[in-house]
């Protein structure tokens with residue numbers, strides 16, 4: 222259930238107020254590559270961490286539409302904080318709050334509401350777009366699951382307390398049942414450091430530098446069966462269910478990109494009036510006016526698509542944003558945002574390329590959104606599949622089956 226309109230407006234207003242302060246320190250998190258704990262505390266106190274968690278579990282029950290409006294405000298100033306908000310309200314936590322057992326919901330909600338950004342662990346060194354080729358396994362042994370495998374590019378590895386780990390599930394007889402999710406809790410400050418889970422090296426990324434992106438190794442990690450998230454359609458179709466929750470994260474990711482671009486447009490508007498060349502403000506040159514208009518139209522369209530996708534979660538029968546609307550919105554928003562931030566940087570000339578203005582950081586930050594969370598190419602394949610009303614196998618032998626039923630699952634991360 223969504224919060225009232227007054228509360229929606231209040232949450233967006235709180236986000237706008239926080240964003241003003243966040244802008245001043247965004248360069249600091251980028252340069253020091255530190256996680257922005259100060260901002261996390263502020264967002265937690267403002268009720269933004271876990272705002273989409275239902276009220277009966279202590280959250281505000283905010284809709285995805287409210288969440289994306291909040292995320293846009295934060296993304297205009299600090300991409301890193303917006304990224305944290307997405308993962309504290311969408312994706313892994315949404316999967317748990319919708320598909321988890323009562324015990325799992327009661328366990329995870331307070332951790333997020335206290336300021337955790339859960340990590341979602343799907344990608345492996347040899348399974349990126351081909352996510353269903355993951356080899357991480359969860360084997361049932363004596364009433365417990367034993368987790369083995371390596372995940373890569375895990376956002377928040379080492380700082381997150383909750384990890385939703387995707388693995389191939391095997392029963393006691395070693396028969397494979399499908400792909401499922403497993404909740405792993407890690408909080409070394411409180412002495413919770415699961416044996417068999419190692420946070421590997423951190424990647425040095427071009428943007429979003431304050432966010433750790435790490436390898437995570439699981440070696441005979443033992444988990445109680447109560448930590449297995451079994452989606453409604455069971456393990457055989459479970460991956461598709463779990464990835465359904467990921468549609469909300471896609472809308473969130475597209476919103477961050479759109480928000481960064483909206484912030485870049487604000488900077489451009491300011492600079493076009495400030496900077497004089499040929500005895501006139503840049504704002505008087507039609508070449509730049511038209512560029513600015515194109516930028517604004519692109520971001521306006523992206524915002525409408527993202528809002529439509531977020532709102533689709535509220536349609537009768539839906540729990541999450543519609544898969545195709547989410548794919549279209551994330552694809553369009555991320556591609557347009559990269560162009561728009563690039564154009565804004567261009568308007569600043571050399572100053573845009575230097576680090577006294579935020580454009581170079583925003584450009585580095587926004588670049589990742591056509592990659593993480595389903596690449597632009599994978600999303601196009603998914604959209605084409607929906608247009609043609611067919612699964613579009615990506616493996617060489619994908620079309621060799623004689624009927625739809627025999628066709629393999631779409632290998633790409635849906």
Ligand SMILES: Cc1cc2nc3c(=O)[nH]c(=O)nc-3n(C[C@H](O)[C@H](O)[C@H](O)COP(=O)(O)OP(=O)(O)OC[C@H]3O[C@@H](n4cnc5c(N)ncnc54)[C@H](O)[C@@H]3O)c2cc1C
Pocket residue numbers: 340341342343344348349350351373374375376377426434589592593594595596597598599602615633634
């Ligand atoms: C900053 C960042 C954060 C991330 N965070 C997480 C996280 O928290 N959890 C997580 O599980 N993963 C995370 N990822 C991983 C992300 O989901 C993968 O990068 C993505 O799925 C693509 O996989 P890949 O990088 O291995 O690229 P590959 O799959 O190797 O693809 C390489 C290129 O080939 C293209 N390609 C691949 N297959 C096809 C095809 N069939 N048709 C056309 N083109 C194709 C891709 O689009 C891409 O351009 C993150 C990535 C980044 C960059």
